[in-house]
Amino acid sequence: MASPGSADLVIVANRLPVDRVEEPDGAPGWRRSPGGLVSALEPVLRANDGVWIGWPGGTEQDLEPFQDDGMSLVPMTMTAAEIEEFYEGFSNATLWPLYHDVVAKPEFHREWWDAYVTVNRRFADKAAEVAAENATVWVHDYQLQLVPAMLRELRPDLRIGFYLHIPFPPAELFQQLPWRRQLLEGLLGADLVGFQLNGAAQNFIRLVRQRVGHKTHRDLVYLPDGRTVRAAAFPISIDAASYETLARSEEVGQRAKEIREAVGNPRKIFLGVDRLDYTKGIYARLRAFGELIADGEFDVSDAVFVQVATPSREQVEQYRILRDDIDRLVGRINGDLGRIGQPAIHYLHSSYPREEMAAFFRAADIMVVTPLRDGMNLIAKEYVACRYEDDGALVLSEFAGAADELRQAWLINPYDINGMKLALREAYAADEREVTKRMKAMRKTVLQHDVSAWAESFLGELASVRPSHGKTVRPAKRS
Numbered sequence: 001m002a003s004p005g006s007a008d009l010v011i012v013a014n015r016l017p018v019d020r021v022e023e024p025d026g027a028p029g030w031r032r033s034p035g036g037l038v039s040a041l042e043p044v045l046r047a048n049d050g051v052w053i054g055w056p057g058g059t060e061q062d063l064e065p066f067q068d069d070g071m072s073l074v075p076m077t078m079t080a081a082e083i084e085e086f087y088e089g090f091s092n093a094t095l096w097p098l099y100h101d102v103v104a105k106p107e108f109h110r111e112w113w114d115a116y117v118t119v120n121r122r123f124a125d126k127a128a129e130v131a132a133e134n135a136t137v138w139v140h141d142y143q144l145q146l147v148p149a150m151l152r153e154l155r156p157d158l159r160i161g162f163y164l165h166i167p168f169p170p171a172e173l174f175q176q177l178p179w180r181r182q183l184l185e186g187l188l189g190a191d192l193v194g195f196q197l198n199g200a201a202q203n204f205i206r207l208v209r210q211r212v213g214h215k216t217h218r219d220l221v222y223l224p225d226g227r228t229v230r231a232a233a234f235p236i237s238i239d240a241a242s243y244e245t246l247a248r249s250e251e252v253g254q255r256a257k258e259i260r261e262a263v264g265n266p267r268k269i270f271l272g273v274d275r276l277d278y279t280k281g282i283y284a285r286l287r288a289f290g291e292l293i294a295d296g297e298f299d300v301s302d303a304v305f306v307q308v309a310t311p312s313r314e315q316v317e318q319y320r321i322l323r324d325d326i327d328r329l330v331g332r333i334n335g336d337l338g339r340i341g342q343p344a345i346h347y348l349h350s351s352y353p354r355e356e357m358a359a360f361f362r363a364a365d366i367m368v369v370t371p372l373r374d375g376m377n378l379i380a381k382e383y384v385a386c387r388y389e390d391d392g393a394l395v396l397s398e399f400a401g402a403a404d405e406l407r408q409a410w411l412i413n414p415y416d417i418n419g420m421k422l423a424l425r426e427a428y429a430a431d432e433r434e435v436t437k438r439m440k441a442m443r444k445t446v447l448q449h450d451v452s453a454w455a456e457s458f459l460g461e462l463a464s465v466r467p468s469h470g471k472t473v474r475p476a477k478r479s
């Protein structure tokens with residue numbers, strides 16, 4: 001067993017909450033990393049006084065553990081080849097599309113897998129080094145699915161949780177993976193494996209039974225060594241109260257007014273906010289909006305679309321293709337349908353701080369969230385949290401995890417452009433009473449089930465001791 005460190009709670013995620021960047025004057029600095037995982041986990045780390053192990057982006061090799069804004073961060077290194085093969089390759093060109101309903105074709109390369117194993121081992125070694133005796137280690141997301149088993153081997157004293165932020169696919173898709181068994185066994189190193197939705201947990205249990213051959217009962221897996229692993233749903237959320245406070249602030253209110261003025265004070269502002277990712281359904285959503293203008297349903301002085309697309313994974317080919325496609329589509333819609341000083345779509349390829357995002361959410365009458373597949377989609381919840389006056393409409397894909405909780409949204413199938421057009425028209429025309437009724441109900445859900453409730457329920461379940469199951473179970477079969 002490796003000798004213990006001193007941290008009682010260790011969060012292990014591919015990315016640190018801050019990215020290493022070069023400031024305009026050339027000096028190195030830090031910037032908040034994109035994505036829902038960081039926004040969800042940051043408050044958890046602060047509340048529990050833990051340590052976060054992750055990659056700060058880039059290839060810098062000699063970064064020491066440091067404190068940032070009250071958080072203890074342990075940076076992991078990655079070589080240029082590992083970024084290409086582990087991060088861009090296996091994580092984001094194999095697992096990402098495979099786990100998102102193969103909306104893009106996953107690529108399988110043996111050298112990418114080798115890099116995945118190497119980097120996962122490095123993270124497991126580091127977690128083994130910093131965790132105190134009997135500490136809790138919480139491993140996150142698809143980039144690190146081998147870490148639980150690797151870590152358990154080094155440190156059997158630890159309590160290990162794993163949480164998958166993205167969907168977990170049905171067996172029919174997962175079994176395409178040449179390394180399916182190794183990934184399942186990696187996850188089974190955890191005591192508790194958390195998913196966004198019940199269906200994902202069931203997919204996992206079924207795969208463990210079929211592909212690894214372990215005995216399962218409901219949400220439990222009985223391992224031959226006596227350990228029990230539980231797989232269950234813990235729908236993730238946001239720090240809703242802090243978003244509401246931000247939205248209520250004078251500065252944000254003022255900035256929201258400025259945004260409305262800057263886009264010409266139309267009757268209604270539609271808003272999309274996404275990482276620029278092909279799973280988010282940005283293309284179809286903008287097409288639907290463009291068609292509504294072309295059909296004469298909306299006029300550009302009455303309705304504008306603001307699309308914020310945060311740059312993401314720009315070295316991965318599918319993301320480059322998507323960026324070009326969206327650039328072309330926005331250009332065509334604005335060229336065909338815009339007027340001077342009145343484009344139909346305001347397209348911003350950029351990331352913004354939380355305050356500016358809260359101002360966008362305050363300014364927008366209709367939030368449009370239309371992923372083809374999404375683990376949860378925290379943007380939808382952030383919008384709801386910011387609408388403290390119970391106004392604002394949410395158009396939401398049925399295929400986002402958030403649709404399970406936000407039933408009062410205008411739910412759409414993102415593959416059905418006509419259905420999406422209808423929902424956009426309905427949300428545009430809905431009377432105030434209807435909008436308020438729906439938003440009130442959604443706000444109740446989001447404010448009650450916030451990120452601290454999520455973390456408490458996961459960590460509480462992880463802490464509950466599960467004695468040896470005492471059953472005689474057959475050894476796992478090979479497949």
Ligand code: F6P
Nearest residue numbers: 015034035036037038141165166
């Ligand atoms: O959960 C989705 C996720 O991949 C997170 O793991 C990640 O932090 C976020 O999206 C942003 O992606 P990336 O780290 O590849 O920029």
